[in-house]
Amino acid sequence: MTAHAVEVRGLHKRYGDVTAVDGLDLGIRYGEVFGLLGPNGAGKSTTVEILQGHRSRDDGEVAVLGADPATADRAWHARVGIVWQDESAPAELTVRETVTHFARYYPKPRDPDAVIALVGLEAKAKARIKSLSGGQRRRLDVALGVIGGPELLLLDEPTTGFDPGARRQFWELIRMLAAEGTTIVLTTHYLEEAEALADRLAVIAAGKVVAEGNPAQLRAEYGTYATVEWQEADGAPRSERTRTPTRTVAELTGRFDGEIPGLRITRPTLEDVYLRLTGQEVAP
Amino acid sequence: MTTDPGTKTRTASAETPPLPGVWTIGLQRGGVEIKQFFRQRDQVIFTFAFPIVFLALFASIFRDNLEGTGITASQLYVPTMLASGLMSVSFQSLGISIAVERDEKVLRRLRGTPMPPAAYFLGKIWLVLATGVAEAVILLAVGSTLFDVDLPATAGKWLTFVWIFVLGLTGCALLGIAVSSLPTSGKSASSVVILPFLLLQFMSGVYIPTKELPDWMLSVGSLFPLKWMCQGLRGVFLPESAASLEHAGAWEYDRIALVLGAWVIGGLVLCLLTFRWKSKQDG
Numbered sequence: 304m305t306a307h308a309v310e311v312r313g314l315h316k317r318y319g320d321v322t323a324v325d326g327l328d329l330g331i332r333y334g335e336v337f338g339l340l341g342p343n344g345a346g347k348s349t350t351v352e353i354l355q356g357h358r359s360r361d362d363g364e365v366a367v368l369g370a371d372p373a374t375a376d377r378a379w380h381a382r383v384g385i386v387w388q389d390e391s392a393p394a395e396l397t398v399r400e401t402v403t404h405f406a407r408y409y410p411k412p413r414d415p416d417a418v419i420a421l422v423g424l425e426a427k428a429k430a431r432i433k434s435l436s437g438g439q440r441r442r443l444d445v446a447l448g449v450i451g452g453p454e455l456l457l458l459d460e461p462t463t464g465f466d467p468g469a470r471r472q473f474w475e476l477i478r479m480l481a482a483e484g485t486t487i488v489l490t491t492h493y494l495e496e497a498e499a500l501a502d503r504l505a506v507i508a509a510g511k512v513v514a515e516g517n518p519a520q521l522r523a524e525y526g527t528y529a530t531v532e533w534q535e536a537d538g539a540p541r542s543e544r545t546r547t548p549t550r551t552v553a554e555l556t557g558r559f560d561g562e563i564p565g566l567r568i569t570r571p572t573l574e575d576v577y578l579r580l581t582g583q584e585v586a587p
Numbered sequence: 588m589t590t591d592p593g594t595k596t597r598t599a600s601a602e603t604p605p606l607p608g609v610w611t612i613g614l615q616r617g618g619v620e621i622k623q624f625f626r627q628r629d630q631v632i633f634t635f636a637f638p639i640v641f642l643a644l645f646a647s648i649f650r651d652n653l654e655g656t657g658i659t660a661s662q663l664y665v666p667t668m669l670a671s672g673l674m675s676v677s678f679q680s681l682g683i684s685i686a687v688e689r690d691e692k693v694l695r696r697l698r699g700t701p702m703p704p705a706a707y708f709l710g711k712i713w714l715v716l717a718t719g720v721a722e723a724v725i726l727l728a729v730g731s732t733l734f735d736v737d738l739p740a741t742a743g744k745w746l747t748f749v750w751i752f753v754l755g756l757t758g759c760a761l762l763g764i765a766v767s768s769l770p771t772s773g774k775s776a777s778s779v780v781i782l783p784f785l786l787l788q789f790m791s792g793v794y795i796p797t798k799e800l801p802d803w804m805l806s807v808g809s810l811f812p813l814k815w816m817c818q819g820l821r822g823v824f825l826p827e828s829a830a831s832l833e834h835a836g837a838w839e840y841d842r843i844a845l846v847l848g849a850w851v852i853g854g855l856v857l858c859l860l861t862f863r864w865k866s867k868q869d870g
């Protein structure tokens with residue numbers, strides 16, 4: 304067994320003349336919650352689908368739980384749970400029927416009713432899937448991803464369409480699974496979600512990893528500047544981006560007599576760092 | 588969260604019970620397939636009403652007795668409508684539904700679980716058997732009450748019925764599974780599947796007696812199971828005198844068994860060679 308739950312070296316995937324994944328490397332440790340961030344079309348879903356074994360790859364080495372997903376057997380599939388970005392579920396069945404049925408595929412499933420409660424669908428357990436709202440369907444997708452009690456859980460934008468309450472409930476679920484020792488790989492466009500859940504993050508752009516580390520590290524490494532904002536005497540707003548905000552403030556203190564009007568110092572958020580890393584930054 | 592992930596270990600995986608068996612999951616899949624089918628009310632009504640409506644239609648168009656046989660045209664249509672009804676719940680229903688399931692990522696989701704692939708097909712077979720039996724019961728009930736068709740009186744004839752039913756349904760189901768790989772999307776599936784089915788119905792003597800078909804057409808029809816299912820079921824439900832209406836002047840049960848059996852084996856090989864779990868854009 305490798306030291307990593309997920310080991311990816313030099314992964315390449317092309318669709319016709321579009322290169323979706325372009326030399327990607329990842330090492331995800333056992334028991335880790337790993338966040339994959341990246342703009343639309345960066346190659347996140349393609350990567351996750353390759354990790355799951357659904358999509359073929361053009362080049363590179365992939366080991367997931369010590370096996371190549373492309374040739375993995377049933378026992379391997381029992382250990383890996385997945386929530387795809389675009390799912391569909393059997394419309395005519397009820398939530399409970401579906402979750403109970405999927406539980407039968409696994410050697411050691413979780414209790415279906417407990418899983419339904421974990422994703423907050425108790426009230427809808429007897430409802431047909433076709434009658435669920437978008438967010439409720441997404442919760443069902445999550446339920447089906449965890450029903451088998453996976454060792455590795457791959458989640459591709461699992462919280463799209465969740466209301467804030469459902470999102471918090473999902474975070475609790477992820478924390479519970481992580482505390483049990485489940486390795487979790489999660490793609491998301493919500494930076495606060497990545498920050499709240501992930502032990503480590505990788506930012507992907509154009510099929511390559513452009514930065515990797517824990518959220519605080521990324522901020523420290525790529526967000527070394529601060530923005531100082533104030534108002535001139537005539538009321539005109541000014542701002543300055545600097546690595547030495549203290550010196551800027553000291554200068555301003557010299558210029559203004561007493562309080563500096565509208566003074567504000569902001570450190571970059573993870574979102575700012577992310578936008579900069581992926582080249583989507585809006586000039587200040 | 589800043590806990591060191593290295594310290595967490597999983598204890599549960601030590602004594603994993605064996606994976607559930609193919610037959611057990613196949614049975615479960617069958618239950619789910621049948622539930623889903625019968626909960627789509629409009630689909631159920633149209634599936635089962637179709638052959639009955641056609642039966643009523645043809646019976647009112649052709650009312651005469653067929654010379655020298657002592658049977659009515661409507662009696663003749665009961666077994667052929669049953670045969671095409673069986674092909675519709677197997678070939679047409681699977682051809683369309685599997686293509687749609689492939690397109691709507693149902694197959695992808697199932698392949699993402701430890702479900703054995705064979706269990707999926709077992710589930711489809713249970714569905715086809717259940718709908719096939721329902722189709723037969725409904726058509727024979729209507730046929731024997733409204734169209735003077737006598738249900739077979741001997742165990743031998745029922746036995747013939749059972750093997751034609753099982754072999755025909757299985758062959759058509761396998762052909763349906765194979766044809767489901769042809770449509771490039773779920774939306775195009777019904778057109779891709781229904782046109783050849785309709786043509787085959789004409790070439791197999793479902794609507795027009797085989798004696799009145801041009802030879803080339805009957806030769807094409809004879810390559811497929813439907814013609815032989817029609818012929819075999821006529822043999823079961825019509826009096827012996829009606830054999831004179833057959834192209835060969837006899838029921839030819841040995842040839843029927845041969846062709847239907849060949850389709851079961853050939854269809855299985857065809858499915859194994861051509862079945863796609865992934866849709867075209869999944870590459």
Ligand SMILES: Nc1ncnc2c1ncn2[C@@H]1O[C@H](COP(=O)(O)OP(=O)(O)OP(=O)(O)O)[C@@H](O)[C@H]1O
Nearest residue numbers: 318321323342343344345346347348349350868869
């Ligand atoms: N089936 C496909 N056929 C052709 N091109 C594809 C296919 N799937 C993805 N692509 C292309 O590959 C690239 C990466 O797509 P992917 O779905 O992996 O991105 P993503 O990071 O998941 O984006 P998003 O945040 O929008 O979900 C995109 O340019 C996309 O257009």
Ligand SMILES: [Mg+2]
Nearest residue numbers: 347348349388
């Ligand atoms: Mg995606």
